Amino acid sequence: MSRLPGTLFDKSAPSDAIVEASLDGSVQTPFWIDDAPGRTTHPSLTGRAAADLAIVGGGYLGLWAALLAKERDPLRNVILLEANTVGWAASGRNGGFCEASLTHGHTNGQRRWPGEIDTLDALGQRNLDEMEQTLQRYGMDCDFERTGVLTVALEPYQVELLKGPGFLNQAEVRALVKSPTFLAGHWDRDGTAMLHPGKLVVELARVAASLGVQIHEGSPVSALRARGRRIELQCASGQVQADQVILATNAFPSLLKRYRLHTTPVYDYVLMTEPLTGSQLAQVGWQHRQGIADMGSQFHYYRITRDNRILFGGYDAIYHFGGKLNPSYEDRPETYRKLASHFFTIFPQLEGLRFTHRWAGVIDTSTRFCSFFGQGLGGRVHYSAGFTGLGVAATRFSANVLLDKVERKHTERTSLRLVNELPVPFPPEPLRYAAIQAARWALDRADRNEGRRNFLLRAMDACGFGFDS
Numbered sequence: 069m070s071r072l073p074g075t076l077f078d079k080s081a082p083s084d085a086i087v088e089a090s091l092d093g094s095v096q097t098p099f100w101i102d103d104a105p106g107r108t109t110h111p112s113l114t115g116r117a118a119a120d121l122a123i124v125g126g127g128y129l130g131l132w133a134a135l136l137a138k139e140r141d142p143l144r145n146v147i148l149l150e151a152n153t154v155g156w157a158a159s160g161r162n163g164g165f166c167e168a169s170l171t172h173g174h175t176n177g178q179r180r181w182p183g184e185i186d187t188l189d190a191l192g193q194r195n196l197d198e199m200e201q202t203l204q205r206y207g208m209d210c211d212f213e214r215t216g217v218l219t220v221a222l223e224p225y226q227v228e229l230l231k232g233p234g235f236l237n238q239a240e241v242r243a244l245v246k247s248p249t250f251l252a253g254h255w256d257r258d259g260t261a262m263l264h265p266g267k268l269v270v271e272l273a274r275v276a277a278s279l280g281v282q283i284h285e286g287s288p289v290s291a292l293r294a295r296g297r298r299i300e301l302q303c304a305s306g307q308v309q310a311d312q313v314i315l316a317t318n319a320f321p322s323l324l325k326r327y328r329l330h331t332t333p334v335y336d337y338v339l340m341t342e343p344l345t346g347s348q349l350a351q352v353g354w355q356h357r358q359g360i361a362d363m364g365s366q367f368h369y370y371r372i373t374r375d376n377r378i379l380f381g382g383y384d385a386i387y388h389f390g391g392k393l394n395p396s397y398e399d400r401p402e403t404y405r406k407l408a409s410h411f412f413t414i415f416p417q418l419e420g421l422r423f424t425h426r427w428a429g430v431i432d433t434s435t436r437f438c439s440f441f442g443q444g445l446g447g448r449v450h451y452s453a454g455f456t457g458l459g460v461a462a463t464r465f466s467a468n469v470l471l472d473k474v475e476r477k478h479t480e481r482t483s484l485r486l487v488n489e490l491p492v493p494f495p496p497e498p499l500r501y502a503a504i505q506a507a508r509w510a511l512d513r514a515d516r517n518e519g520r521r522n523f524l525l526r527a528m529d530a531c532g533f534g535f536d537s
Contacts, residue, residue: 074516075364076222076249082412082419090408090422091339096399099340099377099425101160104266108273110154113284113306119147121474122301122308124289124323125316126150127159128459129452131272132467133314135202138279140471146281147308149301151288151320155269158318158459161429163338163369163381165217165359166460168196168259170486172437180436181485188486193259195465200261208271211264211374216257217359220250222414225518226363227252245360246353249414255358262359262371265460292323294445312474314467315451318459319432320393324444324451329493331453332500333391333430337403338381339411340373340425344418349376351417365511365519368410377424380411385431387504390497398428431457436491439466443473450474454491 095102121137123130126148134148170192171177177185203212220241221227230236234254236244241253277283284303291302292313301308315323319333344352359371368382384403388394404426412419434440434454439462442451450473452466469481481487494500510524 080413087408094423094426098161098427100266110283110285112286113303117308119310120145121312122310123148123314126154128463130316132464134276134281148283149287150285153285154273158429164265166261168192206275210267214261215357217260218255221252222362230254313449314470319430331432332494334433335386335428337428339423341378342424344376364515389501434491
Protein backbone atom coordinates (compact mmCIF):
# COMPACT_ATOMS: atom_id res chain seq x y z
CA MET A 69 0.00 0.00 0.00
CA SER A 70 1.40 3.40 -0.95
CA ARG A 71 2.04 5.92 1.79
CA LEU A 72 -0.51 8.75 2.01
CA PRO A 73 0.78 12.26 1.26
CA GLY A 74 0.05 13.61 4.74
CA THR A 75 -1.15 17.06 5.85
CA LEU A 76 0.28 20.49 6.45
CA PHE A 77 0.42 19.65 10.16
CA ASP A 78 2.62 16.62 9.53
CA LYS A 79 5.04 18.60 7.36
CA SER A 80 5.38 21.91 9.23
CA ALA A 81 5.05 21.11 12.92
CA PRO A 82 6.89 23.28 15.46
CA SER A 83 9.34 21.75 17.91
CA ASP A 84 8.13 19.88 20.97
CA ALA A 85 9.85 22.49 23.13
CA ILE A 86 7.71 25.29 21.66
CA VAL A 87 4.53 23.29 22.23
CA GLU A 88 5.38 22.31 25.81
CA ALA A 89 6.38 25.87 26.74
CA SER A 90 3.12 27.26 25.38
CA LEU A 91 1.03 24.96 27.56
CA ASP A 92 3.11 25.34 30.72
CA GLY A 93 1.05 27.05 33.40
CA SER A 94 -2.31 26.77 31.61
CA VAL A 95 -5.28 25.93 33.80
CA GLN A 96 -7.82 23.29 32.93
CA THR A 97 -11.00 25.32 33.16
CA PRO A 98 -13.24 27.00 30.58
CA PHE A 99 -12.08 30.56 30.03
CA TRP A 100 -15.65 31.74 29.42
CA ILE A 101 -16.85 30.57 32.82
CA ASP A 102 -13.72 31.98 34.48
CA ASP A 103 -14.32 35.31 32.74
CA ALA A 104 -18.09 35.70 33.22
CA PRO A 105 -18.79 38.34 35.89
CA GLY A 106 -21.94 38.93 37.86
CA ARG A 107 -23.14 35.36 38.07
CA THR A 108 -26.19 34.91 40.34
CA THR A 109 -26.66 31.60 42.17
CA HIS A 110 -30.10 30.02 42.29
CA PRO A 111 -31.45 27.80 45.09
CA SER A 112 -32.09 24.08 44.72
CA LEU A 113 -35.65 22.88 44.50
CA THR A 114 -37.07 21.77 47.84
CA GLY A 115 -40.53 20.46 48.55
CA ARG A 116 -43.40 20.46 46.07
CA ALA A 117 -44.02 23.02 43.36
CA ALA A 118 -46.46 23.49 40.50
CA ALA A 119 -45.89 25.04 37.10
CA ASP A 120 -47.64 25.63 33.83
CA LEU A 121 -44.33 24.81 32.13
CA ALA A 122 -41.31 22.99 33.57
CA ILE A 123 -37.99 23.11 31.70
CA VAL A 124 -35.21 20.60 32.37
CA GLY A 125 -31.77 21.96 31.55
CA GLY A 126 -30.18 25.36 32.12
CA GLY A 127 -28.11 25.74 28.98
CA TYR A 128 -28.97 27.90 25.99
CA LEU A 129 -31.97 25.83 24.92
CA GLY A 130 -33.56 25.80 28.35
CA LEU A 131 -32.83 29.45 29.06
CA TRP A 132 -34.15 30.61 25.68
CA ALA A 133 -37.27 28.49 26.13
CA ALA A 134 -37.86 30.04 29.57
CA LEU A 135 -37.30 33.62 28.39
CA LEU A 136 -39.44 33.26 25.26
CA ALA A 137 -42.19 31.47 27.17
CA LYS A 138 -42.54 34.47 29.48
CA GLU A 139 -42.44 36.90 26.55
CA ARG A 140 -45.28 34.99 24.90
CA ASP A 141 -47.34 34.82 28.11
CA PRO A 142 -46.11 36.89 31.08
CA LEU A 143 -48.61 35.15 33.37
CA ARG A 144 -47.31 31.66 32.58
CA ASN A 145 -45.72 30.00 35.61
CA VAL A 146 -42.32 28.69 34.43
CA ILE A 147 -39.87 26.62 36.48
CA LEU A 148 -36.41 25.75 35.16
CA LEU A 149 -34.49 22.86 36.74
CA GLU A 150 -30.71 22.58 36.24
CA ALA A 151 -28.69 19.63 37.55
CA ASN A 152 -25.53 21.68 38.13
CA THR A 153 -25.28 25.44 37.53
CA VAL A 154 -26.73 27.24 34.52
CA GLY A 155 -24.45 27.12 31.51
CA TRP A 156 -21.79 24.87 33.07
CA ALA A 157 -21.85 22.33 30.24
CA ALA A 158 -21.72 22.99 26.47
CA SER A 159 -23.27 26.46 26.74
CA GLY A 160 -20.30 27.72 28.77
CA ARG A 161 -17.62 25.80 26.86
CA ASN A 162 -18.19 26.41 23.14
CA GLY A 163 -16.19 28.62 20.80
CA GLY A 164 -18.68 31.49 20.75
CA PHE A 165 -19.53 31.15 17.05
CA CYS A 166 -23.16 32.24 16.71
CA GLU A 167 -24.17 31.02 13.24
CA ALA A 168 -27.43 31.65 11.43
CA SER A 169 -27.52 28.17 9.90
CA LEU A 170 -30.07 25.76 11.36
CA THR A 171 -28.69 22.85 9.32
CA HIS A 172 -24.96 22.85 10.10
CA GLY A 173 -24.27 24.74 6.93
CA HIS A 174 -26.06 25.22 3.62
CA THR A 175 -24.50 22.13 1.99
CA ASN A 176 -25.74 19.75 4.68
CA GLY A 177 -29.21 21.30 4.56
CA GLN A 178 -29.32 21.19 0.75
CA ARG A 179 -28.43 17.50 0.74
CA ARG A 180 -31.04 16.54 3.34
CA TRP A 181 -33.91 18.97 2.64
CA PRO A 182 -33.46 20.35 -0.89
CA GLY A 183 -37.08 21.47 -1.12
CA GLU A 184 -36.87 23.43 2.14
CA ILE A 185 -33.36 24.80 2.11
CA ASP A 186 -34.31 28.32 1.01
CA THR A 187 -36.91 28.49 3.78
CA LEU A 188 -34.48 27.04 6.33
CA ASP A 189 -31.78 29.53 5.38
CA ALA A 190 -34.25 32.43 5.63
CA LEU A 191 -35.58 31.24 8.99
CA GLY A 192 -32.04 30.88 10.30
CA GLN A 193 -31.11 34.39 9.21
CA ARG A 194 -34.30 35.78 10.75
CA ASN A 195 -33.58 33.91 13.99
CA LEU A 196 -30.09 35.44 14.22
CA ASP A 197 -31.48 38.92 13.51
CA GLU A 198 -34.17 38.46 16.19
CA MET A 199 -31.57 37.17 18.64
CA GLU A 200 -29.51 40.32 18.12
CA GLN A 201 -32.63 42.43 18.64
CA THR A 202 -33.39 40.59 21.90
CA LEU A 203 -29.87 41.21 23.18
CA GLN A 204 -30.24 44.90 22.42
CA ARG A 205 -33.75 45.19 23.89
CA TYR A 206 -32.70 43.82 27.28
CA GLY A 207 -29.21 45.36 27.31
CA MET A 208 -27.58 41.94 27.36
CA ASP A 209 -23.81 42.46 27.22
CA CYS A 210 -22.18 39.31 25.81
CA ASP A 211 -19.52 40.79 23.48
CA PHE A 212 -21.78 40.23 20.46
CA GLU A 213 -19.95 41.16 17.22
CA ARG A 214 -21.55 40.57 13.80
CA THR A 215 -18.17 39.95 12.12
CA GLY A 216 -18.94 36.87 10.02
CA VAL A 217 -16.76 33.81 9.44
CA LEU A 218 -13.76 33.32 7.17
CA THR A 219 -13.41 29.84 5.68
CA VAL A 220 -9.81 29.12 4.69
CA ALA A 221 -8.06 26.52 2.53
CA LEU A 222 -4.89 25.08 4.05
CA GLU A 223 -4.29 22.42 1.39
CA PRO A 224 -4.11 22.92 -2.40
CA TYR A 225 -7.06 20.62 -3.15
CA GLN A 226 -9.29 22.77 -0.92
CA VAL A 227 -8.78 25.89 -3.03
CA GLU A 228 -11.02 24.63 -5.85
CA LEU A 229 -13.81 23.93 -3.35
CA LEU A 230 -13.95 27.62 -2.42
CA LYS A 231 -14.09 29.04 -5.94
CA GLY A 232 -17.24 30.96 -6.75
CA PRO A 233 -18.81 34.26 -5.65
CA GLY A 234 -16.81 35.84 -2.85
CA PHE A 235 -13.66 33.79 -3.51
CA LEU A 236 -10.50 35.24 -1.97
CA ASN A 237 -7.16 34.30 -3.50
CA GLN A 238 -4.01 33.78 -1.46
CA ALA A 239 -2.99 37.44 -1.37
CA GLU A 240 -6.52 38.59 -0.51
CA VAL A 241 -7.06 36.15 2.35
CA ARG A 242 -3.62 36.85 3.82
CA ALA A 243 -4.38 40.55 3.69
CA LEU A 244 -7.25 39.83 6.11
CA VAL A 245 -5.37 37.47 8.44
CA LYS A 246 -1.64 36.90 8.11
CA SER A 247 -0.94 33.19 8.06
CA PRO A 248 1.57 31.60 5.69
CA THR A 249 -0.69 28.54 5.58
CA PHE A 250 -3.76 30.28 4.09
CA LEU A 251 -4.03 29.48 0.38
CA ALA A 252 -7.51 30.88 -0.31
CA GLY A 253 -10.65 31.86 1.53
CA HIS A 254 -14.25 32.98 1.58
CA TRP A 255 -15.68 35.54 4.02
CA ASP A 256 -19.36 35.17 4.85
CA ARG A 257 -20.00 38.57 6.38
CA ASP A 258 -23.65 38.27 7.46
CA GLY A 259 -24.35 34.77 8.70
CA THR A 260 -22.23 34.58 11.86
CA ALA A 261 -21.58 36.64 14.96
CA MET A 262 -18.95 36.18 17.67
CA LEU A 263 -19.95 36.35 21.33
CA HIS A 264 -18.84 35.45 24.86
CA PRO A 265 -20.65 32.20 25.76
CA GLY A 266 -20.32 32.61 29.53
CA LYS A 267 -21.66 36.16 29.49
CA LEU A 268 -24.59 35.06 27.30
CA VAL A 269 -25.54 32.45 29.90
CA VAL A 270 -25.37 35.02 32.70
CA GLU A 271 -27.51 37.48 30.75
CA LEU A 272 -30.11 34.92 29.64
CA ALA A 273 -30.53 33.76 33.25
CA ARG A 274 -30.73 37.37 34.47
CA VAL A 275 -33.43 38.33 32.00
CA ALA A 276 -35.40 35.10 32.47
CA ALA A 277 -35.40 35.60 36.24
CA SER A 278 -36.44 39.25 35.85
CA LEU A 279 -39.44 38.08 33.80
CA GLY A 280 -40.49 35.77 36.62
CA VAL A 281 -38.90 32.42 35.73
CA GLN A 282 -38.08 30.35 38.82
CA ILE A 283 -34.57 28.91 38.31
CA HIS A 284 -33.37 26.04 40.50
CA GLU A 285 -29.74 24.90 40.27
CA GLY A 286 -28.41 21.70 41.82
CA SER A 287 -31.73 20.04 40.99
CA PRO A 288 -31.21 17.03 38.69
CA VAL A 289 -34.41 15.42 37.46
CA SER A 290 -34.31 11.65 37.90
CA ALA A 291 -37.71 10.67 36.51
CA LEU A 292 -40.79 11.85 34.63
CA ARG A 293 -44.18 10.26 35.10
CA ALA A 294 -47.76 11.09 34.18
CA ARG A 295 -50.04 11.97 37.11
CA GLY A 296 -53.51 12.43 35.69
CA ARG A 297 -53.37 15.42 33.39
CA ARG A 298 -50.04 16.61 34.71
CA ILE A 299 -46.42 15.50 34.52
CA GLU A 300 -44.47 14.90 37.71
CA LEU A 301 -40.75 15.64 37.70
CA GLN A 302 -38.84 13.96 40.51
CA CYS A 303 -35.76 15.66 41.96
CA ALA A 304 -33.59 14.62 44.89
CA SER A 305 -35.25 16.98 47.35
CA GLY A 306 -38.47 17.96 45.67
CA GLN A 307 -41.08 17.47 42.99
CA VAL A 308 -42.67 19.61 40.32
CA GLN A 309 -46.14 19.04 38.89
CA ALA A 310 -46.37 20.65 35.46
CA ASP A 311 -48.93 20.90 32.68
CA GLN A 312 -46.20 20.79 30.01
CA VAL A 313 -42.48 19.93 30.05
CA ILE A 314 -39.59 20.89 27.79
CA LEU A 315 -36.46 18.73 27.95
CA ALA A 316 -33.29 20.67 27.10
CA THR A 317 -30.65 18.16 28.20
CA ASN A 318 -28.73 17.96 24.88
CA ALA A 319 -25.68 15.65 25.26
CA PHE A 320 -26.96 14.05 28.46
CA PRO A 321 -29.13 10.91 28.23
CA SER A 322 -32.70 11.85 27.41
CA LEU A 323 -35.36 11.30 30.05
CA LEU A 324 -37.42 10.00 27.11
CA LYS A 325 -35.57 6.72 26.59
CA ARG A 326 -36.77 6.27 23.01
CA TYR A 327 -34.42 9.06 21.90
CA ARG A 328 -31.23 7.92 23.64
CA LEU A 329 -29.68 6.48 20.48
CA HIS A 330 -30.43 9.62 18.47
CA THR A 331 -27.50 11.50 20.01
CA THR A 332 -24.05 10.50 21.09
CA PRO A 333 -21.70 12.56 23.29
CA VAL A 334 -18.43 13.57 21.62
CA TYR A 335 -15.70 15.49 23.44
CA ASP A 336 -14.31 18.61 21.78
CA TYR A 337 -11.14 20.37 23.02
CA VAL A 338 -10.16 24.05 23.12
CA LEU A 339 -7.19 26.27 23.96
CA MET A 340 -7.22 29.99 24.82
CA THR A 341 -4.12 32.19 24.57
CA GLU A 342 -3.03 35.05 26.75
CA PRO A 343 -3.93 38.51 25.34
CA LEU A 344 -1.83 39.45 22.32
CA THR A 345 0.37 42.50 22.56
CA GLY A 346 0.09 45.30 20.03
CA SER A 347 3.13 43.95 18.22
CA GLN A 348 1.69 40.43 18.07
CA LEU A 349 -1.64 41.76 16.77
CA ALA A 350 0.20 43.60 14.02
CA GLN A 351 1.87 40.34 13.02
CA VAL A 352 -1.48 38.59 12.45
CA GLY A 353 -3.65 41.50 11.27
CA TRP A 354 -7.18 40.22 11.86
CA GLN A 355 -8.58 43.75 12.05
CA HIS A 356 -12.09 42.65 11.11
CA ARG A 357 -12.21 40.06 13.93
CA GLN A 358 -13.95 37.36 11.89
CA GLY A 359 -14.31 33.84 13.14
CA ILE A 360 -12.16 31.42 11.13
CA ALA A 361 -12.70 27.77 10.17
CA ASP A 362 -10.42 25.67 7.99
CA MET A 363 -11.62 23.02 5.58
CA GLY A 364 -10.37 19.59 6.59
CA SER A 365 -12.71 16.78 7.52
CA GLN A 366 -11.01 17.25 10.87
CA PHE A 367 -11.21 21.02 11.09
CA HIS A 368 -10.20 23.78 13.47
CA TYR A 369 -12.18 26.85 14.50
CA TYR A 370 -10.51 30.00 15.83
CA ARG A 371 -11.51 33.49 16.77
CA ILE A 372 -10.29 36.55 18.61
CA THR A 373 -11.89 37.78 21.84
CA ARG A 374 -12.70 41.29 23.02
CA ASP A 375 -9.44 41.41 25.00
CA ASN A 376 -7.46 40.07 22.00
CA ARG A 377 -6.94 36.48 23.03
CA ILE A 378 -7.12 33.75 20.38
CA LEU A 379 -9.36 30.75 20.95
CA PHE A 380 -8.27 27.65 19.00
CA GLY A 381 -10.25 24.41 19.06
CA GLY A 382 -11.63 21.43 17.20
CA TYR A 383 -9.88 18.74 15.11
CA ASP A 384 -10.09 15.82 17.55
CA ALA A 385 -13.58 14.46 18.23
CA ILE A 386 -13.33 11.86 20.99
CA TYR A 387 -16.03 9.31 21.77
CA HIS A 388 -15.81 6.98 24.75
CA PHE A 389 -17.31 3.50 24.78
CA GLY A 390 -20.89 3.43 26.04
CA GLY A 391 -21.35 7.16 25.56
CA LYS A 392 -20.02 7.77 29.03
CA LEU A 393 -19.59 11.28 30.43
CA ASN A 394 -16.78 11.75 32.90
CA PRO A 395 -14.87 14.89 33.98
CA SER A 396 -11.63 12.90 33.69
CA TYR A 397 -12.11 12.80 29.89
CA GLU A 398 -11.60 16.56 29.77
CA ASP A 399 -7.90 16.18 30.63
CA ARG A 400 -6.37 14.83 27.41
CA PRO A 401 -2.77 16.05 27.16
CA GLU A 402 -2.16 14.49 23.74
CA THR A 403 -5.02 16.51 22.23
CA TYR A 404 -3.92 19.76 23.87
CA ARG A 405 -0.40 19.22 22.56
CA LYS A 406 -1.77 18.49 19.10
CA LEU A 407 -3.86 21.69 19.12
CA ALA A 408 -0.90 23.76 20.29
CA SER A 409 1.27 22.28 17.54
CA HIS A 410 -1.38 23.04 14.91
CA PHE A 411 -1.77 26.59 16.26
CA PHE A 412 1.91 27.40 15.77
CA THR A 413 1.88 25.75 12.35
CA ILE A 414 -0.84 28.22 11.32
CA PHE A 415 0.68 31.19 13.16
CA PRO A 416 4.44 30.56 13.39
CA GLN A 417 5.01 34.28 13.97
CA LEU A 418 3.37 33.89 17.40
CA GLU A 419 5.87 31.36 18.75
CA GLY A 420 6.45 32.22 22.40
CA LEU A 421 2.76 33.00 23.01
CA ARG A 422 1.31 31.06 25.95
CA PHE A 423 -2.05 29.42 26.52
CA THR A 424 -3.75 30.38 29.76
CA HIS A 425 -6.76 28.02 29.60
CA ARG A 426 -7.48 24.58 28.20
CA TRP A 427 -10.79 22.76 28.42
CA ALA A 428 -13.19 20.31 26.84
CA GLY A 429 -16.93 20.16 26.29
CA VAL A 430 -19.39 17.52 25.18
CA ILE A 431 -21.17 17.93 21.84
CA ASP A 432 -24.62 16.35 21.39
CA THR A 433 -23.86 14.81 18.01
CA SER A 434 -26.68 13.58 15.77
CA THR A 435 -26.25 11.69 12.52
CA ARG A 436 -27.72 14.57 10.53
CA PHE A 437 -25.50 17.20 12.25
CA CYS A 438 -28.39 19.40 13.41
CA SER A 439 -31.24 19.44 15.87
CA PHE A 440 -34.26 17.15 15.87
CA PHE A 441 -37.50 17.14 17.82
CA GLY A 442 -39.51 14.57 19.72
CA GLN A 443 -42.26 14.24 22.29
CA GLY A 444 -43.71 11.79 24.80
CA LEU A 445 -46.23 11.15 27.54
CA GLY A 446 -49.24 12.05 25.45
CA GLY A 447 -47.67 15.09 23.82
CA ARG A 448 -47.07 16.84 27.14
CA VAL A 449 -43.28 16.41 27.11
CA HIS A 450 -41.33 18.04 24.28
CA TYR A 451 -37.69 17.43 23.41
CA SER A 452 -34.96 18.79 21.16
CA ALA A 453 -31.29 17.83 20.89
CA GLY A 454 -28.56 16.97 18.38
CA PHE A 455 -27.17 20.46 17.63
CA THR A 456 -23.71 18.96 16.92
CA GLY A 457 -21.74 22.01 17.95
CA LEU A 458 -23.79 24.70 16.19
CA GLY A 459 -26.37 25.46 18.84
CA VAL A 460 -25.51 28.97 20.00
CA ALA A 461 -28.18 30.54 17.78
CA ALA A 462 -30.07 27.41 16.68
CA THR A 463 -31.17 26.73 20.28
CA ARG A 464 -33.26 29.91 20.15
CA PHE A 465 -35.02 28.69 17.02
CA SER A 466 -35.59 25.28 18.60
CA ALA A 467 -36.97 26.90 21.74
CA ASN A 468 -39.59 28.62 19.59
CA VAL A 469 -40.44 25.32 17.89
CA LEU A 470 -40.90 23.63 21.27
CA LEU A 471 -43.10 26.47 22.52
CA ASP A 472 -45.20 26.25 19.36
CA LYS A 473 -45.71 22.58 20.21
CA VAL A 474 -46.46 23.32 23.86
CA GLU A 475 -49.12 25.79 22.71
CA ARG A 476 -50.35 23.38 19.99
CA LYS A 477 -49.82 25.97 17.29
CA HIS A 478 -49.36 25.05 13.65
CA THR A 479 -46.69 27.43 12.35
CA GLU A 480 -44.21 27.67 9.52
CA ARG A 481 -41.66 26.23 11.93
CA THR A 482 -43.70 23.21 12.98
CA SER A 483 -44.53 22.27 9.38
CA LEU A 484 -40.86 21.80 8.41
CA ARG A 485 -39.54 18.38 7.49
CA LEU A 486 -36.54 19.23 9.67
CA VAL A 487 -38.92 19.41 12.62
CA ASN A 488 -41.05 16.39 11.77
CA GLU A 489 -38.38 13.87 10.73
CA LEU A 490 -36.01 12.03 13.05
CA PRO A 491 -32.36 11.39 12.16
CA VAL A 492 -30.97 7.90 11.72
CA PRO A 493 -30.14 6.66 15.23
CA PHE A 494 -26.66 5.57 16.16
CA PRO A 495 -26.33 1.78 16.53
CA PRO A 496 -26.16 0.27 20.01
CA GLU A 497 -22.86 -0.76 21.54
CA PRO A 498 -20.48 -2.29 20.64
CA LEU A 499 -21.38 -1.39 17.04
CA ARG A 500 -21.61 2.32 17.84
CA TYR A 501 -18.06 2.49 19.20
CA ALA A 502 -16.71 0.46 16.29
CA ALA A 503 -18.54 2.60 13.72
CA ILE A 504 -17.37 5.90 15.23
CA GLN A 505 -13.76 4.77 15.50
CA ALA A 506 -13.86 3.53 11.91
CA ALA A 507 -15.29 6.89 10.81
CA ARG A 508 -12.58 8.78 12.68
CA TRP A 509 -9.89 6.64 11.02
CA ALA A 510 -11.46 7.23 7.61
CA LEU A 511 -11.71 11.00 8.16
CA ASP A 512 -8.07 11.18 9.18
CA ARG A 513 -7.15 9.13 6.11
CA ALA A 514 -9.17 11.48 3.86
CA ASP A 515 -7.36 14.52 5.26
CA ARG A 516 -4.02 12.82 4.53
CA ASN A 517 -5.11 11.90 1.00
CA GLU A 518 -6.22 15.24 -0.48
CA GLY A 519 -9.78 14.93 0.84
CA ARG A 520 -10.56 11.67 -0.96
CA ARG A 521 -13.33 9.89 0.94
CA ASN A 522 -13.11 6.10 1.00
CA PHE A 523 -15.93 3.59 0.57
CA LEU A 524 -16.89 3.74 4.27
CA LEU A 525 -17.39 7.50 4.26
CA ARG A 526 -19.24 7.42 0.94
CA ALA A 527 -21.55 4.70 2.26
CA MET A 528 -22.21 6.68 5.44
CA ASP A 529 -22.97 9.77 3.36
CA ALA A 530 -25.44 7.79 1.23
CA CYS A 531 -27.22 6.45 4.32
CA GLY A 532 -27.44 9.86 6.02
CA PHE A 533 -25.22 8.59 8.83
CA GLY A 534 -22.83 11.42 9.58
CA PHE A 535 -19.85 11.82 11.86
CA ASP A 536 -17.36 14.66 11.69
CA SER A 537 -14.93 16.59 13.83
